[in-house]
Amino acid sequence: MKRVAFVALSAWLVVLFLIAVGLDATQEWTVYQRRFVKSLNRDERRGLPGGIQQIQVKPLGRVDRCTTCHVAIDKPQLALAEQPFTAHPGDYLTWHPPEQFGCTVCHGGQGLATQVRPAHGEITHWEQPLLRGPLIQASCLKCHGNLEEINAHVPLLRQGIQLYDRLGCAGCHTVHGFGQTVSIDLSDMGDKPWQLLDFTFVEGDHTLAQWIDEHFREPRRVTPGYRMTELPPGEEEIYPTFMPNFGLTDDQARALTVYMLSLTAESLPAKYTIPQTPRVQPAGYATAVERGRAVFQKYGCAGCHGEGGLGGRKNWNAQLGEEEPSLVYVKMTYDRDNLKQLIRDGRQPVPRRDPARPRAPSYMPAWKDRLSETELDDLVEYLLSLYESQVPQPAPVSEPAEAAPTEG
Ligand code: HEC
Ligand code: HEC
Ligand code: HEC
Ligand code: HEC
Ligand code: HEC
Structure with missing residues (x-):
């Protein structure tokens, strides 16, 4: 009887082991790594690290495993033309060495995850989805106080800031202490959990960026009933939002969205930041x-x-x-x-x-x-x-x- 139990148990353990091995071999990241290695010749394979890769950036409190799949991000000589095997565009990794910066401080996403959608933060419970395409310009302002120095790399962000000034958003909103308090303080708009926003009338994805973008194009569609909480009972009936429809073009809406996403309360260690130098006063006006x-x-x-x-x-x-x-x-x-x-x-x-x-x-x-x-x-x-x-x-x-x- 004992022997039968032993054999059964052993068999069960073997099954469990095989399942575990099978699962591991089909983990998304192993599939990518194998596909990548197949593309290399024997010399190139030598010395290439395998397994889960991670960059630990203690001062930023981040552990980023992005390079587990983005295997050639800092190896242009091995890179392929398709994701996730491309090399990083531009000189960003020279200016911001991965061992000091990691990836998520600029890109967003979930550093520890090793599956594509969770790693890109494109799942419901993660607040910071990957900033795709030009939206990534939203991350530069948290360290670079002086946009002049990085001007060439942040055209949309600059356009967004200029529009904010020109259209007079400060008449209703406050950012970092400047502006009126007629409506919501936008100082940490970029950190806002999307769950706090009402997506009933939003047509696209349920992400913060999408909500902001659609709200800029058509504020009254996205917020058709705005409750003014400070009004006395009986007076708080709802009108559509009085945030103006500025008649923005697609580019302008996206530029303002980038600026909004850049507004964050996150504060980084001093060695990562380049403080703002006082703005040069515009040349005096004649009249x-x-x-x-x-x-x-x-x-x-x-x-x-x-x-x-x-x-x-x-x-x-x-x-x-x-x-x-x-x-x-x-x-x-x-x-x-x-x-x-x-x-x-x-x-x-x-x-x-x-x-x-x-x-x-x-x-x-x-x-x-x-x-x-x-x-x-x-x-x-x-x-x-x-x-x-x-x-x-x-x-x-x-x-x-x-x-x-x-x-x-
Ligand atoms: C499990 C593998 C895997 C991991 C881990 C992973 N990625 Fe990716 N990444 C991919 C694949 C596959 C694509 C191409 C498909 C796509 O765009 O979703 C991609 C695409 C991208 C792109 C290009 C997006 C675009 O719009 O063209 C960026 C940027 C990116 N990843 C950044 C990251 C960052 C930052 C991390 C770490 C937080 C990360 N990835 C972790 C597999 C991965
Ligand atoms: C200083 C900020 C910064 C850091 C740090 C950074 N990136 Fe990027 N990354 C960018 C910018 C900006 C772009 C877009 C460049 C462009 O389109 O010209 C980009 C583009 C990419 C792309 C390509 C997207 C495409 O459309 O081809 C991938 C993939 C990527 N980064 C992955 C990573 C990974 C992985 C890390 C960490 C090792 C990392 N990045 C670190 C700023 C950064
Ligand atoms: C986590 C903080 C951080 C983020 C986020 C960040 N940077 Fe930087 N960046 C730095 C630091 C620190 C330096 C080094 C500055 C120095 O050495 O004077 C630097 C250097 C640079 C340089 C080189 C400047 C020079 O004069 O050599 C450029 C260009 C640059 N960053 C562009 C960007 C862009 C564009 C983004 C957004 C996509 C960005 N950075 C995001 C911290 C950051
Ligand atoms: C006349 C006043 C007024 C002006 C001017 C105004 N807004 Fe608004 N804004 C509002 C009101 C009211 C709301 C809240 C109701 C809603 O969702 O539309 C709001 C909401 C927002 C929100 C969403 C905030 C949140 O957390 O829900 C953003 C982002 C925003 N405004 C940005 C801007 C920008 C950028 C400008 C300039 C282009 C601007 N606003 C100009 C009145 C204004
Ligand atoms: C949040 C919206 C808002 C902002 C920002 C705002 N105003 Fe007004 N303003 C109003 C409203 C509404 C009235 C109409 C009051 C009334 O009906 O009596 C008004 C009335 C006025 C009037 C009187 C017009 C008249 O015909 O009686 C002047 C002048 C004026 N505003 C100047 C300014 C100046 C200057 C600024 C910037 C410093 C400013 N406003 C910012 C909403 C605003």
């Missing part, structure tokens, strides 16, 4: 109006009032045409002091068009002493100048030109 235009842009007035103060952004149930007002005509109703007072105090809530409907979601924020006295003076000059610059003025009436005498 108060020009300086004022820069103030208008800096604080994001355009986010609500449109570029050049032309208005047209939605503000549900606001008296003035359910829009944020155009500023072109302020010259007619305000003098310098009134304007300064209004900008300092703001106006909240704004008068309603239909008193029975809930309050308009957007308002004129109080700028208090966020603006210096000189900035305020210049800003006011700019606002007062809008009438002449934006409204087509009647052409000066001139004498009808004498008909040129015709040669007889």
Whole structure:
């Protein structure tokens, strides 16, 4: 009886062993490694490390096994044309040696994983999916404070930052302490767990990048019901988001998405970062109006009032045409002091068009002493100048030109 049990148990162990070996041989990474080795001649195979490869980067708290499959990433002489056997493009691994940087600090993904989808973080529970294609520019800002030095490598990121300034996002949002608090603080937008976002109306993948991108193209489709939590009970009825639809092109939406993904609270050891040098002040402007235009842009007035103060952004149930007002005509109703007072105090809530409907979601924020006295003076000059610059003025009436005498 004992003997029978022993034989049965042994047989069972052998089966388990075979299963384990079989599983290992079909692990995704072993399949890739074998495929790669097959492509090499005997000399090339010699000295090539096998098994799971890992780069441990203690100061960054990362263990990256990407090179288990990306076997030739730092061996251009062996690389093939297909993934995961290509060599790294550009000089990135020279500037950032793998043993000091690993891979995930730039690429995202899940360092420890050894299967393709989990390693690329393209599974539901992993917050940082691989930054594919040009989205990878989102990672540079966490170390490089000075974009000027890496300008050539981050065209989309730069475009995103410029758009953020030009369109006046700072009129509603704050990034790292600068901007208004009319809406969500974006300082760590790039870290936001995608599970916190509502994907009901998103058409593409359920990733943070996709949500942000679609929201830029059509904010009111992605957020058709925005609940203003700070409003009193009964007033918090939902309007579609008042984040403007800026009419962005695909490129512009992607550039802003890259900038948003770059915003992170992650703080890295000093030896990995290149601190920001103070921004060079733009060359002085000749006139108060020009300086004022820069103030208008800096604080994001355009986010609500449109570029050049032309208005047209939605503000549900606001008296003035359910829009944020155009500023072109302020010259007619305000003098310098009134304007300064209004900008300092703001106006909240704004008068309603239909008193029975809930309050308009957007308002004129109080700028208090966020603006210096000189900035305020210049800003006011700019606002007062809008009438002449934006409204087509009647052409000066001139004498009808004498008909040129015709040669007889
Ligand atoms: C199990 C094998 C495996 C592991 C581990 C792995 N990869 Fe990959 N990788 C692949 C394969 C296969 C492809 C090509 C298919 C694809 O793009 O998903 C690829 C493609 C890529 C690409 C190109 C994407 C593109 O859009 O062209 C990048 C970048 C990348 N991997 C980075 C990483 C990083 C970073 C890690 C570590 C966190 C990693 N990979 C770990 C197998 C792997
Ligand atoms: C300093 C940031 C940085 C680090 C560190 C880094 N990469 Fe990259 N990687 C990039 C950039 C940027 C690109 C895109 C370059 C381009 O398209 O010109 C890229 C491209 C790639 C691609 C090719 C994608 C394609 O479309 O062909 C693969 C694969 C890849 N990296 C894998 C790795 C692996 C594996 C590591 C770790 C050994 C690593 N990278 C480390 C920045 C980095
Ligand atoms: C984890 C931090 C980190 C990340 C992320 C990072 N870098 Fe770097 N990078 C560095 C450090 C540190 C240096 C070395 C700077 C030095 O020696 O002055 C460097 C050097 C460079 C250089 C060489 C600069 C020179 O003057 O020689 C370039 C170009 C560069 N990085 C581009 C990029 C790009 C593009 C990205 C995003 C895809 C990126 N880096 C992401 C930390 C980082
Ligand atoms: C008139 C005010 C206003 C302006 C200007 C504005 N936004 Fe928004 N934004 C909002 C509101 C309100 C929300 C929240 C409701 C929603 O999801 O649309 C929001 C949401 C967002 C979100 C999603 C945040 C999250 O965590 O859910 C991002 C990202 C964003 N805005 C970026 C921008 C950028 C970039 C700009 C400039 C191009 C901009 N916004 C301009 C009002 C504004
Ligand atoms: C979050 C949106 C928002 C931002 C940002 C904003 N405003 Fe306003 N602003 C409004 C709204 C809404 C009104 C309309 C108030 C009302 O209905 O009485 C308004 C009214 C005004 C008016 C009075 C217009 C009139 O015809 O009575 C001026 C002037 C003005 N804003 C200037 C500015 C300046 C300058 C900035 C930048 C420093 C700025 N606003 C930023 C929303 C905004």
